[in-house]
Amino acid sequence: MTVLSARDLVIDIPGRSGGAALGLEIKPGQIWGVLGPNGAGKTTLLHTLAGLKPPRQGQVQLDTLDLTAMPRRTLARKLGLVFQERQDSFPATVLETALIGRHPWLSLWQSEQAEDIRRAEAALEALDVSDLGTRLLNTLSGGERQRVAIATLMTQNPDVWLLDEPTNHLDLHHQVQVMRLLSACSRRNKAIFMCLHDLNLAARWCSHVLLLYPDGQACWGSTEVMLVRDALEGLYGQKLIELHKDDIRLFAPASD
Numbered sequence: 001m002t003v004l005s006a007r008d009l010v011i012d013i014p015g016r017s018g019g020a021a022l023g024l025e026i027k028p029g030q031i032w033g034v035l036g037p038n039g040a041g042k043t044t045l046l047h048t049l050a051g052l053k054p055p056r057q058g059q060v061q062l063d064t065l066d067l068t069a070m071p072r073r074t075l076a077r078k079l080g081l082v083f084q085e086r087q088d089s090f091p092a093t094v095l096e097t098a099l100i101g102r103h104p105w106l107s108l109w110q111s112e113q114a115e116d117i118r119r120a121e122a123a124l125e126a127l128d129v130s131d132l133g134t135r136l137l138n139t140l141s142g143g144e145r146q147r148v149a150i151a152t153l154m155t156q157n158p159d160v161w162l163l164d165e166p167t168n169h170l171d172l173h174h175q176v177q178v179m180r181l182l183s184a185c186s187r188r189n190k191a192i193f194m195c196l197h198d199l200n201l202a203a204r205w206c207s208h209v210l211l212l213y214p215d216g217q218a219c220w221g222s223t224e225v226m227l228v229r230d231a232l233e234g235l236y237g238q239k240l241i242e243l244h245k246d247d248i249r250l251f252a253p254a255s256d
């Protein structure tokens, strides 16, 4: 199992001079939620952790290895990313798209085997899109595409899952389905790190949260400690109501 670490990491946001140096260890079994207002740098952090964007300072490591020193194929077996925005213009079917997740596991000229197809079909089934297998991706709705993207990551089956707003475009039932699926994956020792805008999903399903402020400052820790009304009001500049029902903590915007 793999640990993703940020060591003294400052993300590179154009025009921002400061920024917290992040020292994070994202471990198997943990679910991290990154919260912050628009433009705080959540996507930039995710892309930096995936090795797609160089940091301004510091290092990202998978176990003890520097991410930039790893061959892309090795990296893709260990770490996968669901992007917030996707260019799905390539005319591929849903099943072909999910099978892209197997590419890091195939040799250069090897085509997908029955086991690869079985994995892709199981992932599409888990995301409720198996009946769309032969449809072209560019004919799907936003929520269907989002679920195919998550199914593709599930087919890839890396140790570390990075997801940029995975519940974006999803209806309530499918938001819950995706969070439950990520929770089940964490119980199978996957490490999950995702950007979220929904405080209630974070409160219910994340074990850890990182609060990212517009000036680059950040704090992080267990959800129970970090996700408190005062801190969230400061983060978003929005008054909140905090409610408790059984073991569930809920936040709603206050009317004033």
Ligand SMILES: Nc1ncnc2c1ncn2[C@@H]1O[C@H](COP(=O)(O)OP(=O)(O)OP(=O)(O)O)[C@@H](O)[C@H]1O
Pocket: 013, 014, 036, 037, 038, 039, 040, 041, 042, 043, 044, 045
């Ligand atoms: N190529 C670029 N040139 C200039 N500014 C950029 C560039 N890429 C990102 N930025 C800026 O960096 C900041 C952080 O962007 P980022 O997408 O990481 O924010 P975010 O927290 O994910 O926002 P959101 O909640 O809206 O998705 C934003 O102010 C954005 O405009």
